[in-house]
Every structure is written in structure tokens, then in C-alpha cells.
Amino acid sequence: MTCFITPGEQFSFSAQMKLTDSNGNPFACDKNAAWGTALSCPLLSIEIQHPSVGMKRYHFGNSFSTPWDATNWNSYHSTITLDVTMTEATEAFWYLQGPAPGINIIFDNVALASLSSASP
Numbered sequence: 001m002t003c004f005i006t007p008g009e010q011f012s013f014s015a016q017m018k019l020t021d022s023n024g025n026p027f028a029c030d031k032n033a034a035w036g037t038a039l040s041c042p043l044l045s046i047e048i049q050h051p052s053v054g055m056k057r058y059h060f061g062n063s064f065s066t067p068w069d070a071t072n073w074n075s076y077h078s079t080i081t082l083d084v085t086m087t088e089a090t091e092a093f094w095y096l097q098g099p100a101p102g103i104n105i106i107f108d109n110v111a112l113a114s115l116s117s118a119s120p
Helices: none
Strands: 010-020 043-050 054-060 074-081 091-097 104-114
Touching (some): 043 074
Antiparallel strands (some): 010 104, 043 054, 043 091
16 A cells, blocks of 8 residues: 555545436436435545554545536546545555445546645
8 A cells, every 4th residue: 555655645536427327317416415315426435444443434525516417427526635544554445436226327537646746
């Protein structure tokens, strides 16, 4: 785990996403819907394994503020700031979760970039 080095280091996550229902029809989530509801939108999550804390999850919502467009690509942007627990992790697993069961996430142009000038 050499990418999570310094507490306070920041990364930018970005992706383009579409949602479809179980029949392949475009689906629009509601960015204001509560997590775990039928209209909740995708959520970037990081699950870490820490030697003393155990498993811990972090969630990073979409900071791109326009409403979800069912028929076009939607931008997802989030900034991840590392804390001490993240930098001490022995494992990390990144994933997109939600929305409701039966809704498919199609994603493209996924990028994770360091926002720190000192990164290799």
C-alpha cells in the first residue's frame, strides 16, 4: 500500500456514469434522496483493513451539483483527504455502491489523481 502515504494528502476521483433499470432503460436517481432508498445515487466508498481498528468504510458523495440526467453521461467528482487510519491501512478496496437493487451503474473515464504536488 504505497499510494496512501501521508495524512492530509488529497486525491481527486472523477468518472462519467449512467444508470439503467433491470430492463436496460435509462434511470434517473435523485441526488437529494436518502442513502438506501429507491432513488439514491451511486456513492464512492473505500473500505480499509487496519491492524488495530479492523475494517472501516469511508464514503465520498458526488460534489457535481447538477441533477442526474437519465439519458446522458453524468459527472461524478469527489475529493478524498487521507486520515491517519487510512495511511496505516494494510488493505484498501475502492468501489461504487448503490443505488437500489436492480439498477445498473455504467461508468467510463474513471480517474484517480493526486492533488498533492509532492506525489511521485
